[in-house]
Amino acid sequence: MNDLRPIHIVSNYLKYPEGSCLFQMGNTKVLCTASFSNPVPDFAKEKNMGWITAEYSMLPRATVERSSRGKIASGGRTKEIQRLIGRSLRAVVDLEKMPDILVNVDCDVLQADGGTRTASINGAFIALVQALRKWQKNGRLTEWPVRDSVAAVSVGIVDGRQVLDLDYSLDVKADVDLNVVMTGSGRYVEIQGTAEHAPFSRADLDKLLRLAQGGIRQVLARQKKQLGDICS
Numbered sequence: 001m002n003d004l005r006p007i008h009i010v011s012n013y014l015k016y017p018e019g020s021c022l023f024q025m026g027n028t029k030v031l032c033t034a035s036f037s038n039p040v041p042d043f044a045k046e047k048n049m050g051w052i053t054a055e056y057s058m059l060p061r062a063t064v065e066r067s068s069r070g071k072i073a074s075g076g077r078t079k080e081i082q083r084l085i086g087r088s089l090r091a092v093v094d095l096e097k098m099p100d101i102l103v104n105v106d107c108d109v110l111q112a113d114g115g116t117r118t119a120s121i122n123g124a125f126i127a128l129v130q131a132l133r134k135w136q137k138n139g140r141l142t143e144w145p146v147r148d149s150v151a152a153v154s155v156g157i158v159d160g161r162q163v164l165d166l167d168y169s170l171d172v173k174a175d176v177d178l179n180v181v182m183t184g185s186g187r188y189v190e191i192q193g194t195a196e197h198a199p200f201s202r203a204d205l206d207k208l209l210r211l212a213q214g215g216i217r218q219v220l221a222r223q224k225k226q227l228g229d230i231c232s
Contacts, residue, residue: 001163004153004215007222011126019130021226023123026167027113032123033106034131040102050098050145052128054085056120058109081117082107084190088121088150088181089128091189097145103131114167118152118179122219125150129227149184149230151219155212157200162207164215176200180212184220184230 005026014020019034044051056078060066085107105128107120128146135141154166156174163170171177175197181189193205224230 001158001161002211002214004165004218005167007219009123009126009222009226011130011226017127017131018134019127019132021123021126021130023119023126025115025119025122025165027111028115028119028167029109029111030116030119030123031108031110032120032127034124034127035104035106036131036135037102037104038100040100044095044102045100047096048099049095050101050103051095052086052089052093052103052105054082054089054105054107054124056082056085056107056109056117058112058116062109062112081120084117084181084192085120085124088152088189089124091181092125092146092148092150092183093128094143094145094147097143098132098135098141101135101140103128112168114169114171115154115165118154118165118181121150121152121181122223126223126226129230144231146230148187149220149223150181150189151184151216151223152179152181153212153215153219154179155208155215157204157208162204162211164211176204176208178205178208178212180209180216182213182216186213 008024010022013022017033021032040051105124109116155178156166157176158174179192
């Protein structure tokens with residue numbers, strides 16, 4: 001209950017994107033790509049800075065039953081998750097050091113078994129760093145913009161026990177469900193928490209955050225193994 005599900009990472013999974021990564025946690029598999037586009041949004045251009053935006057979706061048969069592509073794309077959950085991914089990535093990047101650069105990060109869930117948003121953030125960061133390094137190698141970046149790493153895990157309370165990295169079978173019966181996004185320096189980007197049945201205490205929250213922190217540290221170590229020193 002206190003262990004991460006097995007993590008498997010394949011970097012540079014696709015030929016054409018500037019950055020790509022197949023990120024797997026347990027049976028959840030997400031394909032993440034990072035692509036350079038133009039132009040940057042007007043508000044970013046006015047401030048002479050770049051921008052990072054994200055799109056998230058699931059294959060129609062990523063789950064037990066098929067969902068139509070249109071329903072997935074238009075759903076409120078999809079929009080909420082892609083905003084979360086974008087915020088998480090921008091939190092660790094100095095956008096002023098990448099002026100006039102727009103990075104589109106796409107996270108496509110190939111198979112869902114709980115924790116798709118957290119797996120997306122973990123893989124998206126790898127793809128983003130790969131893309132920015134390629135841009136730097138081509139001379140388009142004069143300063144390295146990545147200030148810190150970022151990773152995420154889910155935690156929850158199931159049958160009175162704290163659980164790390166919930167799969168779908170645990171998620172659907174969780175009394176409390178949290179998604180935690182944290183940087184390598186230990187600062188929180190976002191904490192999304194819900195009591196599914198009964199309210200939870202501050203003591204419960206503290207325990208879940210400690211459990212999440214331990215899990216995120218493990219994910220950060222796996223990212224570092226793939227990327228090396230991300231601050232250069």
